[in-house]
Each structure stands twice: as C-alpha cells, then as structure tokens.
Amino acid sequence: xxxxxxxxxxxxxxxxxxxxxxxxxxxxxxxxxxxxxxxxxxxxxxxxxxxxxxxxxxxxxxxxxxxxxxxxxxxxxxxxxxxxxxxxxxxxxxxxxxxxxxxxxxxxxxxxxxxxxxxxxxxxxxxxxxxxxxxxxxxxxxxxxxxxxxxxxxxxxxxxxxxxxxxxxxxxxxxxxxxxxxxxx
Numbered sequence: 001x002x003x004x005x006x007x008x009x010x011x012x013x014x015x016x017x018x019x020x021x022x023x024x025x026x027x028x029x030x031x032x033x034x035x036x037x038x039x040x041x042x043x044x045x046x047x048x049x050x051x052x053x054x055x056x057x058x059x060x061x062x063x064x065x066x067x068x069x070x071x072x073x074x075x076x077x078x079x080x081x082x083x084x085x086x087x088x089x090x091x092x093x094x095x096x097x098x099x100x101x102x103x104x105x106x107x108x109x110x111x112x113x114x115x116x117x118x119x120x121x122x123x124x125x126x127x128x129x130x131x132x133x134x135x136x137x138x139x140x141x142x143x144x145x146x147x148x149x150x151x152x153x154x155x156x157x158x159x160x161x162x163x164x165x166x167x168x169x170x171x172x173x174x175x176x177x178x179x180x181x182x183x184x185x
Contacts, residue, residue: 016154023151030143045129052122079111086146093153110138
C-alpha cells in the first residue's frame with residue numbers, strides 16, 4: 001500500500017506488471033458485463049421492463065425478490081472493489097482535482113444507480129427502466145475510461161522509466177570515461 005500511496009509503482013516494473021495484468025482481467029470483466037446485459041436486455045426501456053417484470057408474450061416470469069437480492073448482494077461487493085481499485089489508481093494519474101472528483105463520482109454513482117434501478121423497475125414503477133439503461137451505459141463507459149486511462153498511465157510510466165534508465169546509464173558511462181581519462185598519464 002505504501003508503494004501505491006507514494007506513486008512508487010511507476011518506477012517498479014513488478015508493480016506495473018501486476019497492475020497491467022489486473023487491468024487486463026478487469027477489461028475481461030467489463031466485456032462480460034456487456035455480454036451479460038445484452039444477453040438479457042437491450043438498450044430499450046421496454047426490454048428492461050420485460051426482463052424484470054416478466055413478459056406474457058415471451059413466457060417470462062417476473063424476477064423474484066430472492067433472485068434480485070442474491071444478485072444485488074454479489075454485485076454490490078464486486079462493484080465496490082472494482083470501482084475502488086480503479087478510482088484509487090486514478091488518483092495518481094495526471095488529471096485535475098475536479099476531473100478526478102468527476103470520474104470517481106460517476107463511477108460509484110453509476111454502479112449504485114445500476115443496482116438500485118433494477119429494484120425500482122421491479123418493485124416501484126416501470127418508468128425507472130430509463131435509469132437502468134442510462135446508469136448501465138454510464139457505468140460501462142466509466143469502466144472503459146478508467147481502464148484505458150490507467151493503461152495509458154502505466155505505459156507512459158514504463159516509457160519514462162526506460163528513458164531515465166538510458167540517461168542514467170549514459171551518465172554513468174561518461175563518469176567512468178572521465179575518471180579513466182583523469183588517471184591517464
């Protein structure tokens with residue numbers, strides 16, 4: 001945690017490797033999020049209502065309280081950790097404070113509204129289907145943005161480190177040559 005707090009991961013190739021592989025797995029998580037959503041619904045509010053409230057035409061039962069509770073239970077924990085990890089790393093990226101606050105807020109709020117809107121559609125009113133669609137899109141876009149931004153930040157950090165190593169190596173070589181010349185008769 002100390003390395004993340006000080007930003008030292010930028011200079012540690014093992015931390016960058018670990019973070020890059022984590023971003024790769026989270027990119028897979030984001031892709032499967034899209035696939036799962038679109039295997040059940042599309043971006044029309046009617047498909048959201050049909051999925052949660054059932055459909056006589058498709059012989060689909062409404063989602064039960066128990067099944068929604070089980071899904072919400074696991075989604076809240078997973079999304080909290082995913083968004084925490086990504087937004088925590090974003091803190092070290094070169095964005096303005098306002099930008100960071102906006103990215104963090106959108107990520108957490110869209111995750112919360114995505115879960116809450118399912119319940120609102122099912123148990124309050126079908127008109128909340130628009131909130132489900134919008135919060136899903138906002139969440140997915142924020143995940144893609146965070147993954148891309150952090151990936152670029154890691155890549156730039158690795159490039160900067162390679163340049164710095166090259167400069168240091170050249171400086172050491174010049175010092176050694178200068179010392180050898182100083183000792184020559």
